[in-house]
Amino acid sequence: MSDPRPLPSYRDQAAPVAERFARLKARDLLLQVKNLGKLFKSAHGTTVALKNIDFQTHRREFLCIVGPSGCGKSTLVRILAGLESQSSGEVLLDGKPVQGPGRDRGMVFQGYTLFPWLTVKKNVMFGPEINSGDSFAAEREALQWLELIGLEKFAGAYPHQLSGGMKQRVAIARALANQPRILLMDEPFGALDAQTRGRMQAHLLEIWRKIDITIIFITHDLDEAIFLADRILVLKAHPGEVQELIEVPVPRPRSIAQSLTDEFLATKARLEQLIYAAPAAATEEGSYPMVRRMTHVGDDVE
């Protein structure tokens, strides 16, 4: 399956794309991560999970973080959320250092974390209500957000009555109802089937376009990263370090059809090169052995 056409470089940007990036970089800096490091101490010694992580995002940017398993991308986003503390370096949001979890950084987790004892509406109300104490205003707001994600009919349902995709939509609405500055998403569509995932990606882009929100999105699905992101932060494992910050040359608005364009394929080729070409021997699962033959000679499947 060799492509006769040589792909353009993933660095080539068409004029409108380059112009978009220029505008993006002219916007205020929202999040600055400076020289961030994380060590885990255990009985077996010290593991460096993250080392010298440096990057910044501008307001209303969509940043994806990809990397091989064990690169510490979940740890990174948990530090950004304030759920874990860094060993060195600092995280600045709007120029102010981040300390502990707070309402300015919303988060959507991979697992389903809707509160099972609350209805969909009460789940979305949770943040506004706990922060303002005004349940009337919170309810009004929650209903607006439910309308935005198209689940207003399920306002009275409990989470266990929803499908996985619906649960994650509510989780997004719950995080956004709090009006955070930034939305952190840790493989939020990882547990969904392929079709639902595709629809959720398009829906997320639609939401992102319409409201003032910056998104940091972790994924291990390279197509998903290219489809969603303005820029992609590629990490490598052992220790977790930044390999490259890629500006995605695929023009917006995005559609599934673009996944066969040269820009898309060139970006994907580069990502694959970065993630899979890295020395694979050092993965924590160990190397995969050749499997011994246990069928008769001639009884072949390929």
Place this chain on the structure above:
Amino acid sequence: MNRVLSPRARAILAALSFLLPILTWSMVSYLPFIWHPQILITDPAEVDYFQIGLRVGRQTFADEVNDAVSQGRKPPAGIAANPIYLPAPDQVLRAFYTAFTTRPETRDGAWLHQSLWHSIQTIFWGFVISSAVGVPLGVLCGSFGVVGRLCEPFVEFFRYLPAPAFGALMVAILGIYDGPKIAIIVIGTFFQQVLIIANTTRKLDFALVEAAQTLGTRGARLLTRVVLPGILPDLYRDQRILLGWAWTYLIVAELIGATTGITWFITQQARYQHFPNVFAAIFMIGILGLSTDLVLAGIGRKLFPWDRPTAKT
């Protein structure tokens, strides 16, 4: 293994689980050839130590009959019977009514309904006092590693000390009336309660707490708005199990100091050999315990409508 049963099959099996023991008991009671090791004398004839209503062994009776026949006397008559401590189901069933109408044997004695009410109060206060401290402490132990580590090793040790062993001590401290009885139920329940509820609290999906934190929840509100509602259905189930436990301590507790309640009734009736009443009283404890639990389970389903997925077990 673990095949899912249809509601019909479940109902039938539940009925059978009660019917099979009752059937066995009925067969032993009504089919003389199964056991009936004694003879209930209906006519003593000329045997001097026989009297109507006396139960003697089959062998003794056969010997006396042989003696009488060989000496040309009229033989005594009797019917096969079970020992007096095993009344037949119909006698016990009747006792469910008559036990309530039987006048106390002593003048200052309590009627059955008074005894039962006394027992229920003892259980109630023992359980309430234990829960008032045990539930909050358990939740704190489960939520904060420091509290858990500080309390649980000692609690773990203490729960192996048999509650009845504290009987004499409690009488010395609290007197002979209801104080020591309630104390025994508290001691028997409290330590299990702390450990079980701490465990339940620890089983809460921590991601829920983290989600609440990222929504701006802090401090005590994490406990009241996330941990408590999150564990409530399981906590409620734990409390039902612990209440059952409290019932099993009742008899021992009531024997301490001045015997009271249903235990007093049972020992009194046994002393006068009213065994149908004894059985009826024992079954009443079981029926009270089981029906309390069923009612609480029903209330639980109403209280926690979101708790369907785990309620299937």
